[in-house]
Amino acid sequence: MSDVVRAALVQTSWTGDQESMIKAHEDYARRAAAQGAKVICFQELFYGPYFCQVQDARFYAYAEAIPGPTTERFQALAAELGLVMVLPMYEQEQPGVLYNTAAVIDADGRYLGKYRKTHIPQVQGFWEKFYFRPGNLGYPVFDTAVGRVGVYICYDRHFPEGWRALGLAGATIVFNPSATHRGLSAYLWQLEQPASAVANEYFVGAINRVGIEDLGDNDFYGTSYFVDPEGRFVGATGDPHQPELIVRDLDLNLLAEVRDRWAFYRDRRPDAYEGLVRP
Numbered sequence: 292m293s294d295v296v297r298a299a300l301v302q303t304s305w306t307g308d309q310e311s312m313i314k315a316h317e318d319y320a321r322r323a324a325a326q327g328a329k330v331i332c333f334q335e336l337f338y339g340p341y342f343c344q345v346q347d348a349r350f351y352a353y354a355e356a357i358p359g360p361t362t363e364r365f366q367a368l369a370a371e372l373g374l375v376m377v378l379p380m381y382e383q384e385q386p387g388v389l390y391n392t393a394a395v396i397d398a399d400g401r402y403l404g405k406y407r408k409t410h411i412p413q414v415q416g417f418w419e420k421f422y423f424r425p426g427n428l429g430y431p432v433f434d435t436a437v438g439r440v441g442v443y444i445c446y447d448r449h450f451p452e453g454w455r456a457l458g459l460a461g462a463t464i465v466f467n468p469s470a471t472h473r474g475l476s477a478y479l480w481q482l483e484q485p486a487s488a489v490a491n492e493y494f495v496g497a498i499n500r501v502g503i504e505d506l507g508d509n510d511f512y513g514t515s516y517f518v519d520p521e522g523r524f525v526g527a528t529g530d531p532h533q534p535e536l537i538v539r540d541l542d543l544n545l546l547a548e549v550r551d552r553w554a555f556y557r558d559r560r561p562d563a564y565e566g567l568v569r570p
Contacts, residue, residue: 296437296541298464298494299323299331302515303534304502305340309353312338313361317368319536324372326538329398330437332377332466334500334515335445336391339381341470341500344507346421354383358402362394370400375435377442379468381422382407391423391444393468398436406431408444409453416472416509417446430456438463438543445469448483448497451490452568458491458556463546466496472509480514485522492520492550494541501532517541520549 301319306312316333323331335341338361342350355361361380369376375398382392382405391408407426411419430453432441441462443453448467457465467484471477480499488495494517501513515529517539525539550556 294542294544296464296543297327297329298437298496298517298539298541299326299328300466300496300498300515300517300529300537301331301333301337301535302499302501302513302529302537303334304500304511305504309338313364317365320365320368320372320374320376322536323538324374328374328538330375330377330435330440330464332442332468332496332498333379334498335379335468335470336381337379337468340504340506341509341511342506343419343422343470344416344504344509346418350422351383351389354381354389356384357382357392357394357405362396362402365394366396366400366402369396369398373398373436375437375440377440377466377468379442379444389423390426391419392426393442393444393466395433395435395440395442397433403433403435404431406442406444408447410447410450412446414475416475416507419446430460432457432460432462441465443467445471448487449479451487454487454491458493462491462493463543464494464496464541465491466498468498470500470511473512474510477512480512481516481528484516485518485524488518488520489522490555492546492553492555494519494525494543494546499529501530501534519545521545 441457
């Protein structure tokens, strides 16, 4: 495994149907691999619109088993390209039991497992409790060809506990696929993930879709980015309006350097935090 990992993020707009959206992401993956990327993450609920702008049971039809047909399709592509892939999708565990989930595929095409979004919002424009149960798989970290990868989905990012759990489990890169709009959270977008990268001493890839979708007036503002464990953006942030493939080199040597300088994990006091997890 190289000390420098070329990593990619995809921010894009809704094409109007699921199959064209999947094909668009297959093309993004091929473009990323052609640029030398070894890992890629797509945006939240990547093959559909962000339907949580409304509460409508017809969108349950987007849910599928994980692993299932879309996972298997991208497993074949991952093996072809030698690309670690993080696929945020709508999961049906069984009829009526639905999750906001990300599947993780290794560079040889093996399905490694999944993360289910833990924190589920229910506010104007983000009616997610209508669609998803809270995740119940904890905070897994996946051993991949590019190192130990974690996932934390959209609204999760407001909760520091999961970020820390991923760090304690040895994550070196954490992806935060999102669908978030200007009116509510734009002022937090370039604060929370850099702060979490610093506090937990790993790289973060933050992904947000772009455009205005037919279901509402949510203006998804893109500006996806990688941030290093010193809180610095790795290259420029993504465009605020246009689809973009973002490819950056992440120097994993920085992890040891930062952890030697700031011994946050050594100096933690879990014995003093018990009261923080009481209801």
